[in-house]
Amino acid sequence: ASLLNRDELMFSYKGILYPITICSAEAFKALESFEARSDDVILAAYPKSGTNWLRRILIDLIAISQKKTPGEEGSGNAEKPEEIPYLEVGDPEKYERMTKLPSPRFMATHLYPENLPTSIFRNKVKILLLIRNPKDVATSFFHFSNGVAIFPSYETWDDFFTDFMSKKVAWGCYFEYLSEWNKHIDKENIMTITYEELKENRALGVKNIAAFFGIPLTEEELQLVVERSSFRSMKKKSEKTHGTIGSILFRKGGVRDWKNLFSEDQNEKMDKVFEEQVAGTKLGKMLN
Numbered sequence: 001a002s003l004l005n006r007d008e009l010m011f012s013y014k015g016i017l018y019p020i021t022i023c024s025a026e027a028f029k030a031l032e033s034f035e036a037r038s039d040d041v042i043l044a045a046y047p048k049s050g051t052n053w054l055r056r057i058l059i060d061l062i063a064i065s066q067k068k069t070p071g072e073e074g075s076g077n078a079e080k081p082e083e084i085p086y087l088e089v090g091d092p093e094k095y096e097r098m099t100k101l102p103s104p105r106f107m108a109t110h111l112y113p114e115n116l117p118t119s120i121f122r123n124k125v126k127i128l129l130l131i132r133n134p135k136d137v138a139t140s141f142f143h144f145s146n147g148v149a150i151f152p153s154y155e156t157w158d159d160f161f162t163d164f165m166s167k168k169v170a171w172g173c174y175f176e177y178l179s180e181w182n183k184h185i186d187k188e189n190i191m192t193i194t195y196e197e198l199k200e201n202r203a204l205g206v207k208n209i210a211a212f213f214g215i216p217l218t219e220e221e222l223q224l225v226v227e228r229s230s231f232r233s234m235k236k237k238s239e240k241t242h243g244t245i246g247s248i249l250f251r252k253g254g255v256r257d258w259k260n261l262f263s264e265d266q267n268e269k270m271d272k273v274f275e276e277q278v279a280g281t282k283l284g285k286m287l288n
């Protein structure tokens, strides 16, 4: 069984693959000179680690901090500043347009830190880093890849596993991603949260995130954000918030679904790579 259309759907930039339909080398070039502001806010997460979950929480926290009642999210439009657009997605002119946006600007990114504009680190932009168990990330990525047109389709899980383990999926290798981000997490402008801890205690996670951004919350506001970020609530509204990909995006929303896909051999292989590259780091320990 061979994989389908990977070469047509992805291009390589600095050794990492990206989907050709939403990213471009021209935009990546333009991004290099992007001037971050010290009051920008960045949500950093590898694909499928719960980016849209954290976007939901952040969008609602922003509304509360602006004394608005959290409303419905729009269409998942990557251009709309109020929906926390992906920094690296879009046309090269978008960075010029972003200079006209009022502060604070919120953005999400799947990029390795070394591929982010250096001004982000120089200006000590606040970064919320979200990480997830790599086996669940791979599982989620496989299903998503087969469900949406921007990513290649795979005939078998085994084919996807091979690509995931050899840096042939979009946005690079998750193990490299983790070890690169690990170099930054001790900085005071970075907060790390795991998918699993948020899953276990959403209220605590939301509280910690709000505290990191200095947003005071009443008990009612906290409950509202917690309720609106439940998997059920987000899935129910997914067509409204994300259009047709909504039903694919909010798939299971749980932990350890990897057990339904991984063979014993694949499990051992991933454990070995994790052990060699990530386990000893702080991020690795958070995921253990």
Ligand code: A3P
Binding pocket: 045, 046, 047, 048, 049, 050, 051, 052, 053, 136, 139, 140, 141, 143, 199, 229, 230, 231, 232, 234, 249, 250, 251, 252, 253, 254, 257
């Ligand atoms: P699964 O495919 O395992 O269900 P991303 O937004 O980075 O693409 O990540 C998508 C993953 O986050 C999906 O995982 C999705 O179900 C999960 N997710 C989204 N909203 C969630 C929520 N409110 N609670 C738990 N998981 C959520």
